[in-house]
Amino acid sequence: METPILQIDDLSTHFFTRDGVVRAVDNLTCHVGAGEALGIVGESGCGKSVTSLSVMRLVQSPSGRIVNGAIRLQGRDLLALSEKEMREIRGNEISMIFQEPMTSLNPVLSIGCQLIETIRRHRGVSGKEAWQRAVDMLRLVQIPEPDQRMREYPHQLSGGMRQRIMIAMAFACDPKVLIADEPTTALDVTIQAQILALMSDLQKRLGTAVVLITHDLGVVAETCQRVIVMYAGRKVEEADVGDLFDRPRHPYTKGLMASMPHLHRGLGNGQRLKEIPGMVPSLLDPPPGCRFAGRCAHATALCTTEEPPLTETGPRHWVACWHTGAPAEVAQ
Amino acid sequence: MLAYTLKRLAAAVPVMLIVAIITFMLMHIGSVDPASRIAGELATPEEVEKIRIAMGLDRPLLHQFVSWFGQVLSGDFGTSILNRMPVLDLVGQRIEPTLSIALFTIVFAVALAVPMGVLAAWNAGTWVDHLIMALAVIAFSMPVFLVGYLLIYQFSIELRLLPVQGYKPLAGGVGPYLRHLVLPVVSLGLVFLALIARMTRATMLEVLNQDYIRTARAKGLGNTRILVLHALKNAANPIVTTIGFGIAALIGGVVVTETVFAIPGIGRLTIDAVIRRDFPVIQGVILLFSAAYVLINLAIDLSYALFDPRIRY
Ligand SMILES: Nc1ncnc2c1ncn2[C@@H]1O[C@H](COP(=O)(O)OP(=O)(O)OP(=O)(O)O)[C@@H](O)[C@H]1O
Ligand SMILES: [Mg+2]
Numbered sequence: 355m356e357t358p359i360l361q362i363d364d365l366s367t368h369f370f371t372r373d374g375v376v377r378a379v380d381n382l383t384c385h386v387g388a389g390e391a392l393g394i395v396g397e398s399g400c401g402k403s404v405t406s407l408s409v410m411r412l413v414q415s416p417s418g419r420i421v422n423g424a425i426r427l428q429g430r431d432l433l434a435l436s437e438k439e440m441r442e443i444r445g446n447e448i449s450m451i452f453q454e455p456m457t458s459l460n461p462v463l464s465i466g467c468q469l470i471e472t473i474r475r476h477r478g479v480s481g482k483e484a485w486q487r488a489v490d491m492l493r494l495v496q497i498p499e500p501d502q503r504m505r506e507y508p509h510q511l512s513g514g515m516r517q518r519i520m521i522a523m524a525f526a527c528d529p530k531v532l533i534a535d536e537p538t539t540a541l542d543v544t545i546q547a548q549i550l551a552l553m554s555d556l557q558k559r560l561g562t563a564v565v566l567i568t569h570d571l572g573v574v575a576e577t578c579q580r581v582i583v584m585y586a587g588r589k590v591e592e593a594d595v596g597d598l599f600d601r602p603r604h605p606y607t608k609g610l611m612a613s614m615p616h617l618h619r620g621l622g623n624g625q626r627l628k629e630i631p632g633m634v635p636s637l638l639d640p641p642p643g644c645r646f647a648g649r650c651a652h653a654t655a656l657c658t659t660e661e662p663p664l665t666e667t668g669p670r671h672w673v674a675c676w677h678t679g680a681p682a683e684v685a686q
Numbered sequence: 687m688l689a690y691t692l693k694r695l696a697a698a699v700p701v702m703l704i705v706a707i708i709t710f711m712l713m714h715i716g717s718v719d720p721a722s723r724i725a726g727e728l729a730t731p732e733e734v735e736k737i738r739i740a741m742g743l744d745r746p747l748l749h750q751f752v753s754w755f756g757q758v759l760s761g762d763f764g765t766s767i768l769n770r771m772p773v774l775d776l777v778g779q780r781i782e783p784t785l786s787i788a789l790f791t792i793v794f795a796v797a798l799a800v801p802m803g804v805l806a807a808w809n810a811g812t813w814v815d816h817l818i819m820a821l822a823v824i825a826f827s828m829p830v831f832l833v834g835y836l837l838i839y840q841f842s843i844e845l846r847l848l849p850v851q852g853y854k855p856l857a858g859g860v861g862p863y864l865r866h867l868v869l870p871v872v873s874l875g876l877v878f879l880a881l882i883a884r885m886t887r888a889t890m891l892e893v894l895n896q897d898y899i900r901t902a903r904a905k906g907l908g909n910t911r912i913l914v915l916h917a918l919k920n921a922a923n924p925i926v927t928t929i930g931f932g933i934a935a936l937i938g939g940v941v942v943t944e945t946v947f948a949i950p951g952i953g954r955l956t957i958d959a960v961i962r963r964d965f966p967v968i969q970g971v972i973l974l975f976s977a978a979y980v981l982i983n984l985a986i987d988l989s990y991a992l993f994d995p996r997i998r999y
Contacts, residue, residue, distance in 0.1 A: 410903075410904055412900065412903055412904060441906045441907070441908065442906065443906070444903065444904055444905060444906035445904060445905035445906035445907075446906055449904065449905075450904045452897060452900070452901060452904075454897055457896065457897040457898065458897045458898055458900075458901045459898055459901065460898040460901070460902065460916050460920070461898070461920070461994070461995075461996060462919045462920050462993060462994050462995060462996075463915070463916070463919070464995075471905070471907065471911070472905045472906075472907075475905065475906055475907060476906060507995040507996070509995070509996050520901075523905070
């Protein structure tokens with residue numbers, strides 16, 4: 355296997371708050387190959403956004419800190435870079451799309467200004483060339499009348515349009531990695547599909563590696579090759595997408611799938627939708643052992659005392675659970 | 687925009703009318719009889735009566751108001767009781783020092799306060815922030831006259847760097863003009879500076895937490911561009927509003943400053959007029975200040991559209 359373009363190894367990002375240490379991301383390892391789309395799924399609050407902000411080194415300081423691990427872009431350690439060097443990476447080699455298109459664009463600057471400043475920041479081109487490049491990017495993300503849009507302000511555009519602009523901005527400097535943090539969550543369903551299709555299309559055409567963060571397994575199924583399931587700051591399962599849907603190992607992954615309407619119908623076994631009982635535990639000084647133990651139907655004494663290691667249960671398929679050896683028993 | 691401006695000016699008419707009525711009534715609700723005031727202390731009761739009739743002060747109030755207001759509208763604010771000069775000429779003579787102090791104070795305060803507020807917000811929670819905010823609290827709680835006397839003592843009497851008091855018109859040379867303005871402007875500007883710095887910090891703190899600032903960082907932009915273009919432009923409107931309020935409050939401060947530094951401006955003119963019950967002057971100054979206030983407010987409202995494209999008039 356060729357070397358991954360983005361390697362995150364043993365990443366731990368903690369928030370040092372007045373109430374204690376919030377272990378938002380704990381020993382997370384994941385690798386993204388060139389041109390690959392990796393999905394990261396998990397419930398709200400499991401540390402997906404903090405993971406992506408860690409890669410950008412934009413975790414809220416001084417309370418949030420990357421306390422351990424390494425993040426490498428083509429072998430280059432991002433955590434060792436100075437802030438100035440990191441600014442050369444942001445928006446250039448790694449770019450990011452955020453969840454809230456309504457608030458992610460600056461309301462008082464024109465679309466053109468916001469696109470052009472990114473291009474000029476990283477490409478030493480003239481204003482005219484940058485304008486042309488910006489218009490081309492708008493065309494690429496299928497925005498009608500791009501020349502006119504350049505002069506408009508965010509409030510004159512719909513949410514879907516704004517997210518297209520964010521995508522145009524993210525792709526403007528041909529990044530090697532694009533991190534999309536729930537890019538479609540705030541949009542309505544038809545627009546969601548369009549935006550996802552657009553991103554997939556651009557990713558394939560431009561060969562960009564994509565990290566797609568979402569809490570929707572359906573989105574992952576449509577767009578990603580590999581997927582990581584996160585729970586309470588930890589990776590609990592990682593597999594190729596097809597493999598994960600065919601043979602989910604971790605009880606949490608199964609729970610997630612059981613709570614998905616369309617996937618479930620596909621199974622055709624007449625079961626009703628199930629939600630996972632209980633709540634994500636607080637990440638503030640979490641108890642020892644498996645963090646899912648409190649909500650898991652199969653938890654044993656071992657689960658509450660000892661943290662399950664990640665074990666390879668199949669080709670390129672890792673699970674962190676003490677009970678993966680008995681799938682039949684877990685499956686019901 | 688033009689339509690909006692005209693609408694606002696039209697809306698200012700009733701406001702100015704009310705101000706005019708109140709100003710007019712000033713002369714008639716006090717314990718001082720205007721006629722005897724005008725006649726002077728040595729006048730006999732007959733002479734006072736004569737003046738009362740000559741000036742129309744015996745006519746019904748409404749009558750008097752209408753004719754007075756008509757004159758004001760035609761630009762005639764009456765003549766000073768004290769020195770028989772037209773009020774407008776008096777004001778004209780005194781306007782330069784006052785305008786100079788006001789303008790330089792605004793420039794001084796804004797030019798220092800905005801960078802200070804931005805710096806404090808950017809370094810929120812650190813010693814830079816604490817230091818700037820502590821200075822702001824001190825500046826805010828010192829009365830103008832106290833600061834004025836302290837500065838005079840230190841810089842004029844001890845160090846002999848600046849003139850103690852007085853005013854030199856611009857026509858007499860830029861150097862003396864500016865030297866005489868330094869201490870009045872600083873003592874008047876400190877409170878104003880503190881107010882704007884605090885507001886800038888608060889607004890910037892809020893703006894810096896917005897999603898679009900995170901986007902700007904994620905694009906790799908430098909701090910200066912993020913602060914000045916992305917953040918400050920969003921924070922501009924609350925700051926401009928504060929500056930506007932400050933200008934209104936400045937009017938009171940100018941009076942004190944001119945007294946402390948013995949500057950012959952509108953403030954001194956007003957005080958003298960109040961002490962000596964020179965009603966036409968008092969009325970004229972109040973009307974002019976009110977009109978200035980209305981216009982400043984309008985200018986500030988119009989400036990909002992400059993910073994925020996969502997605001998269109
Ligand atoms: N600035 C912060 N200070 C303290 N704790 C924080 C901070 N930011 C995030 N956290 C904590 O980190 C944990 C992970 O948050 P994160 O935003 O990564 O979740 P998420 O998986 O992206 O959820 P969502 O689906 O809601 O976006 C949460 O428990 C949150 O409370
Ligand atoms: Mg998130």
